[in-house]
Amino acid sequence: MNKKVCLLVLAGLLCSRGLLAEETTKSFTGSELVVTSSRVEEEKKNVTTNITVISKEEIKQSSAKDLGDLLAEKNIGAVVKYTGTLTGIGIRGFRTESHGNDLMGKVLVLLNGRRAGTGNLAKIAVGEIERVEIIRGPAAVQYGSAAIGGVVNVITAKGSGVPTLSFAQEIGSSDYTRTTLGTSGKVGNLDFSGSVSLSEMGDYKTGSGKTYYNTAYDDQTSGSLNIGYEFTPGHRIGVNYTYFKVGDGGSSGYLSQNDLDDSLEKENYSTDIVYEGRTADSSLSWMARYFTGRDSDVWYDPTGSNPDYWDDDTPYTSEVDHKGAQAQLTYNHDFFRATAGLDWVNYEEVSTPYAPYKSEYDNMAEFLLLNGFLFDKHLVLSAGFRYDTYDLTSQGYEDSSESSRDADNFVMNYGIAWHVADGIKLRASYAEGFKMPASRELAADYVSYGIHYVGNADLEPEESTTCEVGVDVADGRFASSLTWFTTDFKNKIQSVSLGSGVSSWENLDGAKISGFEGDVSYAFEPFGSNWQFRPYASFVYLTEFEDDSTGDRLLYTPEWNATVGLRISDRRGFSGVFNLAYTGESDIEDYETSWAGTVITKGGFAVANLAASKKFQLDEKKGGRALTIKGEVNNLFDRDYQFVKGYPMQGRSFTLGLRVDI
Numbered sequence: 032m033n034k035k036v037c038l039l040v041l042a043g044l045l046c047s048r049g050l051l052a053e054e055t056t057k058s059f060t061g062s063e064l065v066v067t068s069s070r071v072e073e074e075k076k077n078v079t080t081n082i083t084v085i086s087k088e089e090i091k092q093s094s095a096k097d098l099g100d101l102l103a104e105k106n107i108g109a110v111v112k113y114t115g116t117l118t119g120i121g122i123r124g125f126r127t128e129s130h131g132n133d134l135m136g137k138v139l140v141l142l143n144g145r146r147a148g149t150g151n152l153a154k155i156a157v158g159e160i161e162r163v164e165i166i167r168g169p170a171a172v173q174y175g176s177a178a179i180g181g182v183v184n185v186i187t188a189k190g191s192g193v194p195t196l197s198f199a200q201e202i203g204s205s206d207y208t209r210t211t212l213g214t215s216g217k218v219g220n221l222d223f224s225g226s227v228s229l230s231e232m233g234d235y236k237t238g239s240g241k242t243y244y245n246t247a248y249d250d251q252t253s254g255s256l257n258i259g260y261e262f263t264p265g266h267r268i269g270v271n272y273t274y275f276k277v278g279d280g281g282s283s284g285y286l287s288q289n290d291l292d293d294s295l296e297k298e299n300y301s302t303d304i305v306y307e308g309r310t311a312d313s314s315l316s317w318m319a320r321y322f323t324g325r326d327s328d329v330w331y332d333p334t335g336s337n338p339d340y341w342d343d344d345t346p347y348t349s350e351v352d353h354k355g356a357q358a359q360l361t362y363n364h365d366f367f368r369a370t371a372g373l374d375w376v377n378y379e380e381v382s383t384p385y386a387p388y389k390s391e392y393d394n395m396a397e398f399l400l401l402n403g404f405l406f407d408k409h410l411v412l413s414a415g416f417r418y419d420t421y422d423l424t425s426q427g428y429e430d431s432s433e434s435s436r437d438a439d440n441f442v443m444n445y446g447i448a449w450h451v452a453d454g455i456k457l458r459a460s461y462a463e464g465f466k467m468p469a470s471r472e473l474a475a476d477y478v479s480y481g482i483h484y485v486g487n488a489d490l491e492p493e494e495s496t497t498c499e500v501g502v503d504v505a506d507g508r509f510a511s512s513l514t515w516f517t518t519d520f521k522n523k524i525q526s527v528s529l530g531s532g533v534s535s536w537e538n539l540d541g542a543k544i545s546g547f548e549g550d551v552s553y554a555f556e557p558f559g560s561n562w563q564f565r566p567y568a569s570f571v572y573l574t575e576f577e578d579d580s581t582g583d584r585l586l587y588t589p590e591w592n593a594t595v596g597l598r599i600s601d602r603r604g605f606s607g608v609f610n611l612a613y614t615g616e617s618d619i620e621d622y623e624t625s626w627a628g629t630v631i632t633k634g635g636f637a638v639a640n641l642a643a644s645k646k647f648q649l650d651e652k653k654g655g656r657a658l659t660i661k662g663e664v665n666n667l668f669d670r671d672y673q674f675v676k677g678y679p680m681q682g683r684s685f686t687l688g689l690r691v692d693i
Contacts, residue, residue: 067164067184069400069413070144070173071316071361071370077402079413079446080460081501081514081548083107085163087188092598092608094642094663094686096209096230097253098140098163098185099152103674104640106594106612107165108180108571109587112674114246115282116297118153122167123497123518124544124576124588125180127152132326132351134378134392135469137493139170139177141184143271143303146174146376148353149326152183154275154299156253158211158226161188167548168497168516169464171442172415175374175396179464179495179520187257187271190215190224193655196693197226203663203686205247206233225256234281238671238682243283245291250278265311271303282330283678296329301353316361323354349382370400380470388477390425390470411448413460417441425470425486434474436488440465454506464495472524472536483533491538495520508554508565517545517575540579547572565598584618589635591615604646604659613637614674623677636672638680640665659690 063075068082075082085105095101099118103110109121111129119129120138127150128136136150147155163185170178194216201209213226233247252274259269275298282293301324309316327350359372378392398417405412424435446460474486501514521541528534550569556562570593576585596610615635620628644661662685666672669683 065164066144066186067141067166067182068170068173069368069370069402070359070372071368073402076450076456076503076505077404077408077411077448079411079448079458080462081167081499081512081516083165083167083550085165087161088606089598090157090160090163092606092642092644093157093610094640094665095157097153097157098155098160098183101157101163102152102183103638104594104610104612106569106571106592106614107167108592109589109617110614110674111587112153112680113678114243115280115295116153116248116251116277117151119150120152120183121588122165122181122183123516123546123571124520124542124573124585126587127183129153131349132353132378132380133177134467136177137179137466139174139182141174141182142273142301143186143305144184145303145320145322145355145357146353147185147299148301148324148351148378149299151297151299154297154326155185155273156228156255156275158213158228158253159188159224159255159257161186167514168460168499168518169442169444169462169495171464172398172417172444172462173400175376175394175417175419176440176465176467176492179466179493187255187273188215188224189257189259190222191217194218194223197690199688199690201230201686201688204684205235205681206231207684207686208232209688220261221258222261223256223258225254225258227254228252235681235684237679238666238669239679240682243679243681245281245283245293248277248280250276251280252276252278259305265313266308267306269303269305269307271305272301274300276300292332294331297327299326300324314363316363318357318359320357321355324352326351326353347382349380351378351380353378366404368402368404370398372398374398388425388471388475390423390474392470393422394467395420409450412445413447414443414445416443419467421467423467423470423473425474426476434476434486434488436473438467438492440467440492454504456503457501458503459500460498462497464497466493466524468492468524468536475535481532485529485533485535487535487537490524490536491522493520493522493524493538493541495541509552511549511551513547513549515545515547517543519543521579542578542585543575544573544585545575547574561603562599562601566596567598568595569593583630586618586620586630589615589617591635604648604657605644607641607643609639609641611637611639619676621676633673633676636670638670638672639667641667655692657692659688659692661688661690662686663688 064072065075066072068078102120111119117129119127122138125137127138129151133146133150140147166182170182197213199211209230211228215224230251231249234244235246236242255273257271259267261267277297280295282295303322305320307318330347355376357374361370374396376394381389396419400415403412419440421438426433442463444462448458450456468490475484477484495518497518499514499516504511522538523541524536525539527537548571552567554563554565573590576588593613598608600606617633619633621631622628642663646657646659649656665684673679
């Protein structure tokens, strides 16, 4: 049904009399550059889907310590946040897999355009992020499996200008400390940007004033380095390195059963080698990349929660080694652009001793992205196609044989953007998404908590089709966007009991998800040009989110998410932001009071954060020596709230920071 509706919408726009009247159409004024929607740099005004950009300035103003905190403030969908460095994000009723690798989720996290290798957003620091681009809706044509609900692309900064060195120190509530050393700049044809941070924190108190024990962490390290050399104009080879590790973190468990013994270690690191080039007239451009990395989790449980395998000295470990390559070629013309490319990723996963298991996931894909620019670029048409092949192998018990399966998948998308007047763009799109079954779902053979899990080799990929229509307005200081979307999701993979202590996975009915997304902001200067005030608001409202098989509302999916706030800045180095994020009520499974997971309704809540900073320029040279003081108040009204029932978040907390640039 969605495909038919979208075809009618696109046909209606194409047949509109106003569309054919070239002399009356004008351009949408937005000129912000984005890369996520088409895998090449383009102006946001030419994008045919709903895309959100979190700018470097917004990130600097925010009190967020990692990507999970940042998206919780932006509140684009359901946030799943536990204690112990564990955060997932939802978009349009689908979520990242915060407990495992990104292959298991239905929202994909990228790092500079390739898979980040994790669905846990708390493992991605914000220190050297240039911007975050978020596609709302499927992006399977561009990025493959798991990009059903959307894509979050983290883009790290490149060095430019005179080389600088920075030092920052933060202190705050619950014995929080964070020390950061950074550098950025360009010398000749060599550019570089990087930083490293060391932090720790003690046990925190909740909004009710109760100490939540075993939430402390020590030895948390995060860092990144982006270094490149332009060996001839238009040709750059670069190396990107990112690293995150928490060496000794608490794993608290439910507050009502506060666990004082469990602890964890988490690590995520990766290295990219990237070559980008173009011809002198930019008619051809290309990119080649190889990347490799590891995502690992270690959990110590001295009480031996899983008696099948655990003893007091043996931790649960999960390690995922990932590697891959990308190659793409783009042809640019005044009226046409085409990007063709290849993607390859390989994941090797090992977990012991809980559910002893190992698997390998190998994926090769070819894609083609097309854009046409008509009527003096007032009309933009887009289309994309992707074909994936998969080789999946897995092995459970030590004495079990290896199982394997080959599969393939084809998806497409298309869209239209029409600049009907100065600053006004109408758009519509249709996109398909999918998620391949995980190796364990296809060929598992292990025991966990007394349950024998066996794979199902006949599983089909989860699939979705999404149609959306929207309008974007950008006129000087005013910007707004409104989008309606509807998604048909089918072949949902879910664990089922086969009786006699045996469980497996089956394709069940899916769901229908529809709703509206909107945002608005306006910059004004009531006290003259030296001060600027920018109030803003955004929301997500789901009109339909029902499980096809039961008719019940989807679990862990709030009907409402909204954010309102105010940004203030002046020309003398002051900036501040007040942000209030509201999460609506949702149906959840309550495992805190019963292992049966009774479905209850979890109430909504609002959290306010406040941050302000003042930069003092120590010399007249722009970008030269400077001193910056920043203060933050998180959970300003000391609310007692939980993203996940049984895991209350920190009450009101304060942070004071000092940064020196030389």
